[in-house]
Amino acid sequence: MSVKRIINGVEIxxxxxxNGGGFVADEATVAVAVYVADKAMVLGGxxxxxxxxxxxxxxxxxxxxxxxxxxxxxxxxxxxxxxxxxxxxxxxxxxxxxxxxxxxxxxxxxxxxxxxxTGGR
Numbered sequence: 001m002s003v004k005r006i007i008n009g010v011e012i013x014x015x016x017x018x019n020g021g022g023f024v025a026d027e028a029t030v031a032v033a034v035y036v037a038d039k040a041m042v043l044g045g046x047x048x049x050x051x052x053x054x055x056x057x058x059x060x061x062x063x064x065x066x067x068x069x070x071x072x073x074x075x076x077x078x079x080x081x082x083x084x085x086x087x088x089x090x091x092x093x094x095x096x097x098x099x100x101x102x103x104x105x106x107x108x109x110x111x112x113x114x115x116x117x118t119g120g121r
Contacts, residue, residue, distance in 0.1 A: 001016075002014075002015060003015055003023065005023055005041075007041070012025050012026075013025070014026050016038075017034075018032060019032060019033065019034065019036065020035045020037045020038060020052075021036070021037070021038040022036030022038055022039070022040035022041065022052060023036075023040070023042070024036060024042045025043045027044050028042045028044050028045055028046070028047070029045070029046040029047065031049065033049070034047050034048070034049060034051070034052065035051045036052045037053045037054060039053075039054050040054050040055060041055075041056045041057070043056065043057060044057065044058050044059045045057050045059045045060045045062065045072070045074075046060075047061075047062040048063050049062070049063050049064040050062050050067070051065075051067070052067050053067060053069075054067065054068050055067050055068070055070045055082070055084075056071050056072070057071075058071070058072065058073045058074075059072070059073055059074045060072045060073070060074045060075045060076065060077065060087070061075075061077070062076075062077045063076070063078045063079075064077070064078055064079045065077050065078070065079045065080045065081060065094075067081075067082045068081070068082065068083045068084075069082070069084045070082050070083065070085045070086060070087065071087070072086075072087045073087065073089075074087070074088055074089045075087050075088065075089045075091065078092065078093050078094075079092070079094045080092050080093070080094045080095045080096065081095075083096070083097065084097075085098070085101060085102065086102070087102045088101070088103045088104070089102075089104045090102050090104040090105045090106060090107060091105075091106045091107065093106070093107065094108060094109055095107060095108065095109040
């Protein structure tokens with residue numbers, strides 16, 4: 001069943017995900033096995049695994065991990081836990097992110113100093 005949401009003044013058509021009830025826009029791809037909680041929004045990108053418990057995903061590819069909040073505009077997430085912050089790009093392979101901004105690079109664990117910022121931001 002098609003559902004419409006107004007997000008930042010723009011009407012977006014999508015559906016409620018069958019595993020959790022979160023909003024998934026028509027432009028996004030989310031595997032059935034992925035849990036998308038009712039407060040989460042997936043507006044774009046491809047999600048093959050993990051749990052989306054909150055936050056907003058505009059783009060990017062997620063293969064695993066748990067997202068409690070924050071905003072994802074791009075990048076690859078293969079694992080880890082995200083509680084907040086903004087991710088514009090890069091590779092996240094594990095660890096815990098509580099906040100801040102990641103513009104690129106590679107993140108392997110809990111020490112955010114290992115994240116290498118790229119892209120001129």
